[in-house]
Amino acid sequence: MAKQHEGAILPFIRVDDDAALPKFRQIQDRLRLAILEGHLRAGTRLPASRVLADELEISRPTIVRVLENLKSEGYLETRQGSGTFVASDLPPQPARLHERKGTGEAGAAVRPQLSRIGVLASTMSAEIGKAEYRPFLPNQPALDRFPLAIWRKCWNAATRGGQAGWLAYGDPVGEPVLRKRIAEYLALHRGDRCDPEQIVVTPGGHAGFALAALVLANPGDRIWFENPGPVTVYNLFRSLALQVCPVGVGPEGMDVAGAAKAYPDARFAFAMPSRHHPLGVTLSLPRRMALLDWAHSNKSWIIEDDYDSEYRYVGPPLPSIRSIDGYDRVIYVGTFSKALYPAIRVGYLVLPPALVGAFRSMAGLINRSVPVEAQLALAEFIGGGHFATHLRRMRELYAERRAAFVELGSAALDGLARIDCPDSGMNALAWLEGSRDDAVLHQAAVALGVQCYPLSDYVFADKQQAALILGFSGVPADRMKRSFERLAEAIGRN
Known part of the structure; x- marks a missing residue:
C-alpha cells in the first residue's frame, strides 16, 4: 500500500x-x-x-x-x-x-490606556512642517538660497580625521567649540555677552522650552502665555501639565500689568519680545523692565523666545531682554531653524549661571546630546564668517521680497483685506474686511493653491479680528502677483 x-x-x-x-x-x-x-x-x-x-x-x-x-x-x-x-x-x-x-472582535477601536499627560497630549495638534510648500507658507526660509556647497565644505572640514571623537556621545550641553561660537555671535550681533558655559545646545527651540519646564516647574504651575501665540508651544506647555494663562498682546507687546494682576504667582512668563508671533509687535522698554521686576519680586522665570530676531529691516536687531536682566531671571532660547534651515534641529539656551548644573543633568537624561557632527559643522560655519554672510544676504533678499509683497498685496487685496507687514520677521498679516471667517478663507485659499494660516488658530481666549498669516520670505517676487490674484479670488467668493 x-x-x-x-x-x-x-x-x-x-x-x-x-x-x-x-x-x-x-x-x-x-x-x-x-x-x-x-x-x-x-x-x-x-x-x-x-x-x-x-x-x-x-x-x-x-x-x-x-x-x-x-x-x-x-x-x-x-x-x-x-x-x-x-x-x-x-x-x-x-x-x-x-x-x-487595534480593533476588537466587533471591529471597534481598542483604546490604549494612556497617562494623564498622554491623554492631554492626544487631544492636541503638533502639526509642524507638514503643510505643502506653496506661496505664502508662513515661517518658510528661502531654502533655495542656502549655501549648500559652503555648508558641505564646513561639514567635511569639521569631521575630517576625527571619527573617534564625533561618532561617540557628545557633551550633553553641546560641544565646547559650538558654545564658544554661539557666545561670540551673540556678543557681536545681538549685543548680549555671556560665558560659553551658560549655553546649553538643544535639538531645536521646543526642546529648550521643554527642558526649562522640566527643570523649574511642577505640574499645575502657571505660565503666562501671549494670546494670540504659537499653538504648538501652547500645547507643549499644556502637555507638560502646566496651567497656561492667556495674556493679551497690544501694540506695545504683552500686557505685563494685566498679567501680574491676574496671575501674580505664575512660575513662568513665556515671551517673544523682539518679534511677537504671529502679530509681529515688539515689547516696549517699559514693559520689558516691568516684566523683569515682576520675575525678580516673585522669584519667577522668563522664557525669552528670540523669534525671528535676525531679520529686522528697519535699524539693527533689537537687544534681548536677557541683555538688560540684572536679576538673572531670564532663560534665553535661540534656534537656527529659520536662520539656516528647519531640518538642522539645533537650538540653544543661555542660562543664569545658577541653573547651569541642573540643566546639564536634565539635558543628559532627556537629550543625551545633539548629533556631534552637525554641531561641529555649524561651529565651522559660524567661525568661518559664513553664518554672518548668509544672514546679511537673506536680510537683503527678504527686504526686497517684503517690499514687493506689500506693494502687490495692497493692490490685489484692496477692499478685501489690509496688509500689515511688521519691521522684522518672515511673515505678514492680512486683516480681513467685513465679517469674514479666516478659517473658512484659509480652506478656500488652500483649495486655490495659496498656503496661509488663520489667525484664529493662534487665539486661546478673547476672539480677535479675523486675519490670515502669510509668509513672504520663501516666495520669489515674480510668483507673488499670481498668488495674490488667487488669494483675492478666495476672499471675494467668501
Whole structure:
C-alpha cells in the first residue's frame, strides 16, 4: 500500500514567480501569518517537506530552509518519528491580525490606556512642517538660497580625521567649540555677552522650552502665555501639565500689568519680545523692565523666545531682554531653524549661571546630546564668517521680497483685506474686511493653491479680528502677483 500523505492542507500558500521577494520568504511569511491569525493552531501537523515541495513545485531544500527558520523563531517544533507541528506552547487562540492592529472582535477601536499627560497630549495638534510648500507658507526660509556647497565644505572640514571623537556621545550641553561660537555671535550681533558655559545646545527651540519646564516647574504651575501665540508651544506647555494663562498682546507687546494682576504667582512668563508671533509687535522698554521686576519680586522665570530676531529691516536687531536682566531671571532660547534651515534641529539656551548644573543633568537624561557632527559643522560655519554672510544676504533678499509683497498685496487685496507687514520677521498679516471667517478663507485659499494660516488658530481666549498669516520670505517676487490674484479670488467668493 502506498504511504498516505498526512498533514494540513495549505491552500493559502501561493508562490509568485515574478515577485521581488524570494520564494522561500514568500512561503515562510505566509506560514507565519497563518499561525498568527489562528488558521494553523497549536499542535497542527504540517505536511512532510517532500510533500510540500511537490505541492508547491518548489525544491525540497527550499522547503527545509523555511521549516528550519520557523522552528528557530519558535513557531514550529519537530517530534521524533512523527514530523513537524505548529508549536504546542503557542497560545490556544492567538491574537488575530485585525485585533493586533487595534480593533476588537466587533471591529471597534481598542483604546490604549494612556497617562494623564498622554491623554492631554492626544487631544492636541503638533502639526509642524507638514503643510505643502506653496506661496505664502508662513515661517518658510528661502531654502533655495542656502549655501549648500559652503555648508558641505564646513561639514567635511569639521569631521575630517576625527571619527573617534564625533561618532561617540557628545557633551550633553553641546560641544565646547559650538558654545564658544554661539557666545561670540551673540556678543557681536545681538549685543548680549555671556560665558560659553551658560549655553546649553538643544535639538531645536521646543526642546529648550521643554527642558526649562522640566527643570523649574511642577505640574499645575502657571505660565503666562501671549494670546494670540504659537499653538504648538501652547500645547507643549499644556502637555507638560502646566496651567497656561492667556495674556493679551497690544501694540506695545504683552500686557505685563494685566498679567501680574491676574496671575501674580505664575512660575513662568513665556515671551517673544523682539518679534511677537504671529502679530509681529515688539515689547516696549517699559514693559520689558516691568516684566523683569515682576520675575525678580516673585522669584519667577522668563522664557525669552528670540523669534525671528535676525531679520529686522528697519535699524539693527533689537537687544534681548536677557541683555538688560540684572536679576538673572531670564532663560534665553535661540534656534537656527529659520536662520539656516528647519531640518538642522539645533537650538540653544543661555542660562543664569545658577541653573547651569541642573540643566546639564536634565539635558543628559532627556537629550543625551545633539548629533556631534552637525554641531561641529555649524561651529565651522559660524567661525568661518559664513553664518554672518548668509544672514546679511537673506536680510537683503527678504527686504526686497517684503517690499514687493506689500506693494502687490495692497493692490490685489484692496477692499478685501489690509496688509500689515511688521519691521522684522518672515511673515505678514492680512486683516480681513467685513465679517469674514479666516478659517473658512484659509480652506478656500488652500483649495486655490495659496498656503496661509488663520489667525484664529493662534487665539486661546478673547476672539480677535479675523486675519490670515502669510509668509513672504520663501516666495520669489515674480510668483507673488499670481498668488495674490488667487488669494483675492478666495476672499471675494467668501
